[in-house]
Amino acid sequence: MKKASLLMILGSVLLLGLFVFPLWNIELGAPQYPEPLGIDIYINGLQGQNEFDIQNIDGLNHYIGMKTLPKPEDMWEFTVFPLVIGVMVFLGVLLGVLGYTNKISYKWFFGWFILMSALGVLGMYDFNAWLVDYGTNLDPKAILKLANPDGTPMSYKPPLLGHQKMLNFDAYSYPRLGAYLMFVGMCLTLIAGYLGWRYKKINGTKQQN
Template identity: 50%
Template sequence: MKSGRGSPSAFYKYTSIEQMKKKAKILMFAGALLPLLLFVFPLWKITLEAPQYPTPLGMYIYINDFADANPHDIKNINLMNHYVGMKYIPDAIPEFKIFPAGIIITTIIGLLIAFKANYKWYLYWFILMGVLSAAGLYDFYLWEHDYGYDLDPKAIMKFTNPDGSIMGFQPPLFGSKDILNFTAHSYPQLGAFGLALGMGISFVAYLIGKKNNKIQ
């Protein structure tokens, strides 16, 4: 390797241990703030495509709300789904209170760690966020499953699988799936990317902190 800015010898010319520490701290600070994007941008989006819907039906999932992708989409999804006995998408669910509180609390913890704690705590925060996100996703899956399988016994149309069991209409947790005449897509949105990026950055902050610690 030629000597230059990229080489370790040059690196030390420009950075000191203190600067490294500061860098990790700033990253942790940014990482803790990024999940707040969830208050502005949606977490997830479910889209339903069918020939009769040249503009697909879509629903954004925010941490505190369900929202139409285009005006009246949720009303029209409900209208479609009542034929197979699915419940209406509720106006509010308990998660709309729990998720925002969770994000605010973990952000405060993250900021405290950035200000006060050492780099090991960056990893703990990363793990905490990972566990909570996994729990959130599992909760989302449970809701979707209930939504797709807890059908009105007086449903207008009843469908069965080839094995004779009642057909469910659970949208995919992640990815795309054909459900009767619809193709359902389920993908994370900007808010989720903010969360993931924040977690990623906190982990990078941890790595820098760790490396710095070794050099020390």
């Protein structure tokens, strides 16, 4: 159970990488931009991939009526998400310590994993909802008003994951190091639960014999 508990602690601590490294990245490439424009998305705000990327993207978006990119104070997520991650890290480490001292069973490790998975799904849903609003809720007084062949307003929603063609831009959306660290951390906590279960099963069998 001690090995499982140490993995639980390590897996939880890896989530702290989200406070240092970006969670996601959206990149826009076009012939007129030798270097693509990019946005690194952190749990507490946005940052340009290069120095002036935020200003350049906002300048392009102005012509088609898209909102300016939000500052940390403009979105509640940039305040709540760091708190949620901080609580989950603390809870995971606490469960690991309690497991190490045999105060709790491995089932708590699985419970943490299920809760973190649910929060991750909700976070992705919220992120996609923001992309939809950002790309479709356009200013009717925009300089450029482009429409689909059927006459409906064109959407400029970037992809949640993968590649999408937007006018003459190629939009790419992929996880960054923070997301990979979170994924590895969650895998370690899942392995911790499995090792705890295996330890309990083996020791239970020995006691019966």
